[in-house]
Amino acid sequence: MEGFILSFDQGTTSSRAIVFDHSGAAIATAQKEFKQIYPKPGWVEHDPSEIWSSQIGVAAEVVTMARIKPQAIKAIGITNQRETTIVWDRETGEPVYNAIVWQDRRTADYCDELIEQGHQDMIREKTGLVIDSYFVATKVKWILDHVPGAREKALEGKLILGTVDSWLIWNMTDGASHITDITNASRTLLFNIHSREWDQELLDLFEIPSSMLPRVVASSGELAVTSGKIFATKIPITGIAGDQHAALFGQMCVEKGMVKNTYGTGCFMLMNIGKKPILSQNRLLTTIAWQIGGEVHYAFEGSIFVAGAVVQWIRDGLGIIASARDIEGLAQKVDSSEGVLFVPAFAGLGAPYWDQHARGTMVGITRGTTKNHIARAALESIALQTFDVVKAMEADSGTPIRELRVDGGASENKLLMQIQANVLNTQITRPGSSESTALGAAFLAGLGAGFWKDLAQVRALWEVRDTFEPEKDTRREELILQWQRAIKAAQAWSESSETVPSARVVD
Numbered sequence: 001m002e003g004f005i006l007s008f009d010q011g012t013t014s015s016r017a018i019v020f021d022h023s024g025a026a027i028a029t030a031q032k033e034f035k036q037i038y039p040k041p042g043w044v045e046h047d048p049s050e051i052w053s054s055q056i057g058v059a060a061e062v063v064t065m066a067r068i069k070p071q072a073i074k075a076i077g078i079t080n081q082r083e084t085t086i087v088w089d090r091e092t093g094e095p096v097y098n099a100i101v102w103q104d105r106r107t108a109d110y111c112d113e114l115i116e117q118g119h120q121d122m123i124r125e126k127t128g129l130v131i132d133s134y135f136v137a138t139k140v141k142w143i144l145d146h147v148p149g150a151r152e153k154a155l156e157g158k159l160i161l162g163t164v165d166s167w168l169i170w171n172m173t174d175g176a177s178h179i180t181d182i183t184n185a186s187r188t189l190l191f192n193i194h195s196r197e198w199d200q201e202l203l204d205l206f207e208i209p210s211s212m213l214p215r216v217v218a219s220s221g222e223l224a225v226t227s228g229k230i231f232a233t234k235i236p237i238t239g240i241a242g243d244q245h246a247a248l249f250g251q252m253c254v255e256k257g258m259v260k261n262t263y264g265t266g267c268f269m270l271m272n273i274g275k276k277p278i279l280s281q282n283r284l285l286t287t288i289a290w291q292i293g294g295e296v297h298y299a300f301e302g303s304i305f306v307a308g309a310v311v312q313w314i315r316d317g318l319g320i321i322a323s324a325r326d327i328e329g330l331a332q333k334v335d336s337s338e339g340v341l342f343v344p345a346f347a348g349l350g351a352p353y354w355d356q357h358a359r360g361t362m363v364g365i366t367r368g369t370t371k372n373h374i375a376r377a378a379l380e381s382i383a384l385q386t387f388d389v390v391k392a393m394e395a396d397s398g399t400p401i402r403e404l405r406v407d408g409g410a411s412e413n414k415l416l417m418q419i420q421a422n423v424l425n426t427q428i429t430r431p432g433s434s435e436s437t438a439l440g441a442a443f444l445a446g447l448g449a450g451f452w453k454d455l456a457q458v459r460a461l462w463e464v465r466d467t468f469e470p471e472k473d474t475r476r477e478e479l480i481l482q483w484q485r486a487i488k489a490a491q492a493w494s495e496s497s498e499t500v501p502s503a504r505v506v507d
Contacts, residue, residue, distance in 0.1 A: 003074040004066070005446050006235070008055055009438040010080045010164050011243065012101065012265045015055040017062040018435060019073075020442040022451070024461035026435050028066035030058040037098060042105035042347070045098035048086050051164060052171050056230060063231070070231030076172075077239030077445030079246035079437050080164035082187045085139035087150065087161045087212070093175060096159060097147050099167075100139040103266075103305060103347045107138035108356045119205065126192045126199055128277060128286030130354050134303070136163065137189035137206040144207070157211040163187070165240050166214045172237065174227040180214040181223070181240035182296070186288040191216070193277050193288055196296070219245070219290040220448035239445030243437050244268040245290055248299060250440025251405045251431060252462040254455065259393065259401050261386060262437065263410035266350070267307035269389045271300045271397065282392035283352040292447060292455075300396060302351035302389030306344040306360075308410045310378045313346070320371045328415045331376040336475065339364040341486035342377040349490065352392040357494035363486050382410065383420040384483040390424055405429045407436035414468075421468040422476060432463030 004027070009016040016031040032054045037045040063070060083102035088095045100106070111131045114120070120131055129135060140161050144151040153159050162170065163184045169177050185191040185198075190208065192199040198213055217223050217240070224237040241249065244262060248270045251260040256274040261267060270289065277286050277298045289299040311324045321327055341363050343349075348356035362377070390401055406428055410416055421428045433439050446452045 003072050003451065004068055005442040005451060006059065006063070006073045006076045007438040007442040007445070008059065008076065008078045008168065009243070009441065010051065010055050010078070010168060012081045012084075012103075015051065015058050016438065017055070017058040018438045018442070019062055019066040019068065020439065024433065024439065024442070026433065026438070028062050030062035030065060032058050040106075042108075044101040044104045046084065046101055048088070048095040048099045048167060051099065052168065055168060056171075059230070070233045070235070073231070073235050074451050075236050075238040075445040075449035076226070077441035078165050078168060078237065079241055079243050079441035080168070080184070082163060082184060082242040082244065083134055083136055084164050085136045085143075085161065086164070086167045087140060087143045087159055088167070089153070090158055090160050093170065096150050097143050099164070100142070102134055104139065105133050105347055105356060107133040107142050108348070110138055110141070111356065123189060123202070124279065126194070126202065127189055128186070128193050128279065129189055130283070130285065131189075132354060132356055134350075135187060135189045137202070137208065140208050140212070141206045154209050154212055157209070159212055160214070161208075161212045162214050163242075165242075169224050169237060169240075172226045172230060173224050174229065176227065177224040178214045179217050179224060181217055181219045182288050182291045183219055183242045183245040184240070185216045187242060193286065193298070218292065220292045220444040222448065236449060237445075238448030239441050239443070241290055241441060241444055244270055244301065245288075245299070246440030246444070247407055247437040248272065248440070249290055249443055250436035250438070251407060252459050253405060254459070257397065257399055258405070259403070260405040260407065260436070263307050263382065263406065263408035263416075265307065265309045267304035267382060267386060269302045269386065269393070271393050273298050273300055273397070278396070280392070280396045282395045283354055284389070284392050284396060285351065290444065292444070300393055302392060304385045304389065305347045305350045307382045307385070308408070309346065310342070310344045310381060311410065313344070314375065314378055320375070324409070327375050327379065328413050330372055331379050331415055333372040334370075334376055337373045337377040337380055338369065339366070339482065340369055340373045340377040341482050342374070342381045343486050343490040344378070344381050345490050349487070351389050353487070353491070355491055355494065358490045359494055361486065361490040361493060363489055364482070379413070379416045379419055380479070382416060383423045384480070386420060387423050387480065387483075390426070401426055403427050403429055405431065407431065407434065417468045418471070421470045422473045423479070425470045425476070427470070428468040430465045430467070432465045
């Protein structure tokens, strides 16, 4: 088939647009970073207008780069940073507050209150999620409670809410479509993954008017149509999925038991668990993987809040590397971290701990510790956090994971991937395309538009680039044991001061 698929990949730190041809090859890519806003410690925000302008800007740029006419674009697929929350005016389209980013921890104390009130089991049974400030509902409640006049306007039906996919589509359709796909809906704490509907009991708990909610649609199909103002032509939007769900699909983990891990700002591992939701017994999330037609697939998910962000911190916070790529060379100068363990709990600990009060901790430092050891410990921290999630998935599924398919920026780090294979004692597989997330959105859009006729045709496009086999590592067990001790140290630091004896200064 002639023509192309345009994929929007709206991420945490940048907006990207990629044009894919019928072979699944990316023929042009454009990217633009945007500002990260940190009003207070633990708070993270984005300017919704900048999200929109950067995304539409790279879309126009990539079409020019690809040297194609807009009329050649058969469909648009959208994948987005999940849980990031926007509330805007239904009439004017103006946001009432900045987007509150998924990493934001301002509602952690409120989440503690909900847990103390005994809502954890009910929420977990309905949504497959845990109570955590990571998710959408508490962010919406915060906006309604803290922005002057917001709750009153919401009760009058004048405000609407959405994750980034909803925000982009609202703007692309000139307000004609207020929708979200089922994967993004499943990340809100407001969506029942069994009935696959917004849940009134949850809306009441979080005091969110139902009039604010977008309509939930499938991940693939005839979902919306652009207004025609962007490219002077109307283009169907036929694929939508949250970034990790799109990556699972882009990695063609379409059979039960298949697993992928995306190494981005955070680290996100998903396992396809089939067509029925199963609640984790090991503090993993149960989420909707995607919906194509009437068929829904579910997944286990382990969310690690800080992965590639460790490298960014070493670059920007410590200043010991000039670019993210430099960390590999630095870490390769030593054979081990010499007992240095780094728990990068900058925004708390995700799965399987879900300790939103834990903070970053480095242990095992001696006079002989160098920046090389810290660099290696940083890479090991990514692999060891992944190890914790893999063990939880194996316990929940009852099946050893024999292959881990990987993608994301940090998966290009060969040393990290070898460390990961060694720690897991499992094969690591990198795909032919490094664009699994954007490719997943393109695959969903292409199937929804008839660009590819069926899943078999899409699966034939997926290729292996290389693999990393585990090496014999006599220090593996000791490293894992030390990591578990370091995790306890990070959690102990966050304990209430009431449990810690006051220090006394002796003259």
